[in-house]
Amino acid sequence: MTDTPRGYSRRDWASHPPLIAPDYRSTQTRGPTRPLVPLAQSLSELTGPVFGRESLGALDNDLTRNGRRDGAPPGESPGEPPGESPGEPLGERILVSGQVTDEAGRPQANLLVEIWQANAAGRYVHQTDRHDAPLDPNFFGGGRCVTDDAGVYRFHSVKPGAYPWGNHDNAWRPGHIHFSLFGPSIATRLVTQMYFPGDPLLDLDPIFLAVPAAARDRLVARFDISLTEPAFALGYRFDIVLRGPRETPMETTA
Amino acid sequence: MSKERTKPGQTPSQTVGPYFAYGLTPEQYGYPFASIATPDLRRPEVAGEPIRIEGRVLDGKGEPVSDAMIEIWQADPQGRYAHPADRRSGADRAGADRAGAGRAGADRGGDAALPNIAFGGFGRCGTGTDPERRFVFDSLKPGAAGDGQAPHINVIVFLRGLLNHLYTRVYFADEAAANARDPVLRAVPAGRRGTLIAARDQDGDVAVYRFDIHMQGDRETVFFDV
Numbered sequence: 446m447t448d449t450p451r452g453y454s455r456r457d458w459a460s461h462p463p464l465i466a467p468d469y470r471s472t473q474t475r476g477p478t479r480p481l482v483p484l485a486q487s488l489s490e491l492t493g494p495v496f497g498r499e500s501l502g503a504l505d506n507d508l509t510r511n512g513r514r515d516g517a518p519p520g521e522s523p524g525e526p527p528g529e530s531p532g533e534p535l536g537e538r539i540l541v542s543g544q545v546t547d548e549a550g551r552p553q554a555n556l557l558v559e560i561w562q563a564n565a566a567g568r569y570v571h572q573t574d575r576h577d578a579p580l581d582p583n584f585f586g587g588g589r590c591v592t593d594d595a596g597v598y599r600f601h602s603v604k605p606g607a608y609p610w611g612n613h614d615n616a617w618r619p620g621h622i623h624f625s626l627f628g629p630s631i632a633t634r635l636v637t638q639m640y641f642p643g644d645p646l647l648d649l650d651p652i653f654l655a656v657p658a659a660a661r662d663r664l665v666a667r668f669d670i671s672l673t674e675p676a677f678a679l680g681y682r683f684d685i686v687l688r689g690p691r692e693t694p695m696e697t698t699a
Numbered sequence: 700m701s702k703e704r705t706k707p708g709q710t711p712s713q714t715v716g717p718y719f720a721y722g723l724t725p726e727q728y729g730y731p732f733a734s735i736a737t738p739d740l741r742r743p744e745v746a747g748e749p750i751r752i753e754g755r756v757l758d759g760k761g762e763p764v765s766d767a768m769i770e771i772w773q774a775d776p777q778g779r780y781a782h783p784a785d786r787r788s789g790a791d792r793a794g795a796d797r798a799g800a801g802r803a804g805a806d807r808g809g810d811a812a813l814p815n816i817a818f819g820g821f822g823r824c825g826t827g828t829d830p831e832r833r834f835v836f837d838s839l840k841p842g843a844a845g846d847g848q849a850p851h852i853n854v855i856v857f858l859r860g861l862l863n864h865l866y867t868r869v870y871f872a873d874e875a876a877a878n879a880r881d882p883v884l885r886a887v888p889a890g891r892r893g894t895l896i897a898a899r900d901q902d903g904d905v906a907v908y909r910f911d912i913h914m915q916g917d918r919e920t921v922f923f924d925v
Contacts, residue, residue: 455924460709462862469714471860474759475914481924482887484866488844489853490925492782493772494821500735511732548707557735561722570730571718573766573827587722587732623716625723630784631772631853632925636864638713655862656711663710686707 450690452486453632454548460663462655469651470612486632486691493631496557498591505589508562508602509534512585534584536565536603538678541639541666545596545626548689552596559625560600561587567606567620576608601678607646619646619653628687639683640665712864715857717766724768724825738824740773740838745818747776747839751907752869752897755833756826756858759915763832767858768825769912771836771869775818778842778850787845840871840906849877849884856912856922865922869910870896887921894920 464476484490504511515532545553563569563586566578570586584603592598605620621638628634640647642665647653656664663686672680715723725732741749752771756764774780779787820841824834841850852869870878878884884892897908913920 456712456863457709461712464861464863466862469860469862472862475764475858475860476862477865477919477922478915479919481865481922484883484886484923484925486925487846487848488780488785489772489774489848489851489868490866491784492780494736494819495782496735502733546707548709550707559722559735561719563718569718570721572728574718585721585730585732587725587730589735623713623719623722625715630782631855631866634855634864635710635712636715636857637710638716652713652862656713660708660711663708664713685710688709 452691453688460660466655490632497555506600508588513583532583534581540678540680542599543683545685554594556592558598559589562605562622565603567608619644633687717859736823738836740822749905750840752836754910756912765832769834770855771822773820773852774841778844849881866925873899
């Protein structure tokens with residue numbers, strides 16, 4: 446960690462979606478209508494909960510293993526041949542990794558990243574998900590990891606499927622992974638969703654499209670052959686930028 | 700890693716969605732996954748006045764929201780935050796710098812540099828498990844931080860249908876004198892201040908503060924641009 450800054454930059458509303466985005470129907474009754482009241486940042490906002498590696502369980506960063514219920518107990522034989530381990534969840538194995546930085550480009554080391562997602566068939570284990578697609582007895586969908594000294598996180602999973610929702614006629618969410626990060630203070634808190642490149646549902650999704658057009662591609666992971674593990678998992682890179690220190694001067698293009 | 704020559708933009712926010720519980724509040728909802736934070740912030744080794752914060756999240760139709768997640772972040776009863784940026788915690792300057800030098804310090808058992816860390820001060824509660832769709836936190840009443848602000852609890856609101864999390868604060872109705880001097884409350888239009896002040900009730904030894912969050916309407920809660 447570098448020194449705690451005296452303040453954090455404001456949320457950049459050219460990057461974030463509006464609080465009421467009419468095409469995403471439930472924002473109409475759930476987004477506040479009055480302007481946010483400016484708040485001078487004090488110790489209350491310059492601090493936040495500190496979660497590091499001590500908050501991780503052994504299999505938290507491997508969603509292909511932490512939900513297994515059939516066959517071998519989880520945590521065994523990391524070198525087992527692919528495709529032959531009992532109790533393996535169905536789906537296309539993926540490795541997701543990226544660097545977490547602040548707006549000044551400084552790596553954000555030893556910070557918690559929480560993730561949750563649907564299974565390969567587009568079904569969440571949540572009790573209220575009624576989508577008529579199969580649950581996978583060997584896939585849970587929740588996990589977490591912590592960034593290393595270079596701000597890099599990584600976890601294994603299976604590629605989440607698309608799922609239908611009630612926003613409008615024939616509405617489908619593109620496959621996505623939910624991310625939750627704290628960063629160094631509550632001011633840098635971020636909850637977002639990562640999408641996959643080339644998904645035709647992106648152009649039809651009012652949640653993704655609520656983001657200003659210029660910032661949308663920041664939510665789409667890049668397929669990365671160098672991250673891809675031979676004969677095991679496809680690699681996707683998803684870098685994340687948190688709010689930075691307020692006093693950092695803007696760097697301009699050289 | 701390639702050198703960024705331009706300032707990279709903030710990663711956009713997206714809604715927490717309806718199905719956050721097994722990832723973010725698993726123990727509360729009965730999922731087989733350890734929670735990093737719960738609705739109970741009390742610690743046996745930390746003395747203070749026990750309080751309960753309870754309330755509902757109400758949408759624009761006045762309906763209670765069953766898929767909201769509330770996070771709270773607060774100082775301990777002495778007004779200290781469990782974070783390296785709080786240097787009034789009794790640690791000398793060098794100790795605070797050590798603590799700030801790396802979160803890895805906590806991994807190495809370096810808590811000694813942070814005497815206030817016993818009280819974590821962070822809690823999470825979803826509104827999907829209570830029959831009345833309330834969030835309920837058990838905690839200790841925070842002290843004043845000594846910067847002119849009245850005692851308060853910082854609140855972060857997430858829900859399906861909310862594309863950006865929102866910040867608000869719980870102030871305590873029985874701190875009227877401190878509230879009257881609080882610079883944050885004073886910056887809020889007088890007619891809206893009441894949305895931030897929780898009424899106090901007593902349940903045995905526990906002070907119960909009621910704090911409903913109105914997303915819209917005449918009583919729309921004040922949310923801050925932090």
